[in-house]
Amino acid sequence: MSSRSEFLERLEKWGYNLTKAVLELEEPVMEIPARTLSNTIWDEKAKMLKLGPEKMHRRFLDMKEARRFMQTVLMLRLIVEAIREDVYPTIRDLYYNGKHTIVFKDPLGRAHRENTWDEQDESNAVIEDIEVATNVLREEMGVSADVKGKIVGPIVVRSQGYELDASKFGETALSLPVNVDALEIVKVEAAYVLVVEKDAIFQRLVREKFWSQENAILVTAKGMPDRATRRFIRRLNEEYKLPVYVLTDGDPYGWYIYSVYKSGSIKLSYESERLATPEAKFLGLTATDIDAYKISDNYVIAATDRDVKRAQELLRYPWFQKSEWTKEINLFLKKKKKVEIEALSTHGLKFLHDYLRDKIRNKKFID
């Protein structure tokens, strides 16, 4: 593995090439692999999303790109400085570090004010651009994001010399660190990994001791998973061959979250090979479940226009073009009904456990 200083060199080189163009009076152009749907390739064999060959060219002298160009150079400087100073900022730190107001006085004496960036989305996006353009991952830069992931179950890990037993957290849970690759897995005695989309359901299952009854590791990332959580699940599957099951709400957003765990995301397709878990199985909830488990109408919610639009988008994604999925999505589009995981309480609070066991034992999942 390369050291942080080698990554620094790569980042500096990229910055130097831009500067060199300027010094030679040529327009500086950044070549950045396009992180778009059209440049996302579904690798059927590897069962994951990969970054295609398309490159976009971010030019300084392009009315639509000038601002992004400035933002990218600014972010590059922030990251380079962080490595030089041997600090480990979060993406939020970088956002605040770089945020200031540019005041430009034009030759007519009028002042123009503009923030380098307004929302964190903007600074996050240029970090990802720099990653793909320089081929240095954020983790390799030493830049971290909030980690939302936590686990409970029969697993012991070592962090900075301390051994942590995830089965001894009572009603709380073990939070995953920023760099899960630095986390040493000491011992695993689990039968499988259950990934739960929602924190509330995760906490219920912890309190109800579902994990100890099942000898399973419970994981949640509270919605759309961050990279560290995905990476950790991938390790459990890859290094310890644990089956991975995913439980989400029964709507297009839940289904997409599952696909991110399994195949990777459009925005971060260049990271799929590290993050995706192609073996992950989808337990539910499905559109079919509404009838199959006789979910009471009280728990069934009408789909919004946005849900419908999202479902139609999923239908067009190659990685959803499997008969099981098209069947589910089309059923959803036909009935225009969705359910949350909480809907499983339709037959009493314990029914969630029965549902999970039924799905896992009888292999009623979607691959």
Next chain:
Amino acid sequence: MYSYEALPVAEWFRRNRELAGFHNSTRALYQTIRELVENSLDATETYGILPTIFLRVAVEDEQKSWVSVYAEDNGIGIPGNEIPNVFGRVFYSSKYRIKQHRGVFGLGLKMVVLYAQSTTNKPVLVRSATLKSDKIYEYQIMIDTNANSPIILDRREYPNKYRWHGTAVKVVLEGNWLGAKKRIEDYLRRTAIIAPYAEIVFKGPDMDLWLKRRTTKLPPAPKEGLPHPKSVDVDTIKQMLLDSRGMTLLEFLTENFDAVGEGTAKAFLEWAGFNPNAKATALTPEELVRLVEKMKQYEGWRRPRADWLSPVGGELLEIGAKAILGAEAVFAVTRKPESYGGHPFIVEAAVAWGGQIPPSDKPLLLRYANKIPLLYDEGADVARKVVDEFHWDNYKVKFPAPLAVIIHVCSTKIPYASAGKEAIAEVAEIEKEMRLALRDAAKKLRLYLSRKEKEMELFNKYITFAKYVDEIAHNLSVITRLEKSIIAQNLHKLIEKKLGTTVDELVKHTLSLTSASQQEEVTEAMAQ
């Protein structure tokens, strides 16, 4: 038994003075200034003299609201022996010949004198000297309304040591200064727009105005001519016949009318069924009416000549509009001569844009006839209709807009809607020319506005890039440890290369296109 009596003309006008614009003490004061200023301009520019006009309004008796009006010019003056008639006989004028004047009726001065004497019973004081005259004549005159003749109260002569020429008039009348003040100011300013070669100094009880001469270029003086055969009526022909003792019809036509040679006259007479060799004076009244009718119908006449006219021209209009309106840009058009009913006319139009013109929902309209600003009765004027019906959106104008429109009609006979000379009547030929003139001027404006838009676009493009230069140069310099100023310099060069122009050029263009007022703001901002 009925008793018949003729109402003397002067008496008739005294009783019906609102027809000539003397409705009340406000209008009368304004109209007095107008009549005097227009006579002064006629007496100067028409003869190649750069007009210098001095005006003063003073309160004479506050209780009775009597004011005096004094007007002095450097014109050709009035011969001493003509002064009494010029000031004391209605319809006495030197302007009946066919050429463009401001004055037309031979009435203006007399209305002033009549109104003054009927409200204050005071005579008009006149002092005048003609070009090279060695005497200055001074009169005090009133009008005998029943006899339509002057009453001379006083007459003096002075030696003209300094060869002064011009005319000075002073009248005392009942006038509402506060009511008329705004109109008078408007009138004088608008006069200065169309006559930027005039110097006009005005002193009022609480308003001084000095409208400086902006150019020494005068419009070409109009030539004098004979009437066009289509333009005369039966009475005029009768008048002409009095001076045509012994002429044949053929001779009468070729002598008295413009552009009528023997060939044209013969062809016409044959077409109309008259004997060319018949004595003109021998025409019966019926034949006379038929002759005039035929003259109006005949299509074989040459077009009326336009050198009797004196259009202002684009250059002068532009100077005037820029100076007085403070416009950022002015586009003027002088159309080719046209005619209606045998009277030649020319329409001029100018659109003035930006600068100190306040934006409004409708263009500000400045109407002129024979260089006279028309202030009242705008609604009755055909120009208002033309401007209102104009499709401004086709010319890149979006309201509210800082837009003023000048429309000037010059003609040997302006078809006024009334004797107050305040609005032009709807004459199809004139209306059409107004539309075309406005269209031609608006086309130039459109070109200007789109050029401006483009320059602005380029400037904004420059800003889009330039505002990031410092930030980018700083960051690259930290990353590479190279000199920031060199990176910044080169980035600026790259921008200039991309835009295909230098920043200095760009600023120069953009500045030339922004209005004067904005420029002031800019310099202020730069000074801070």
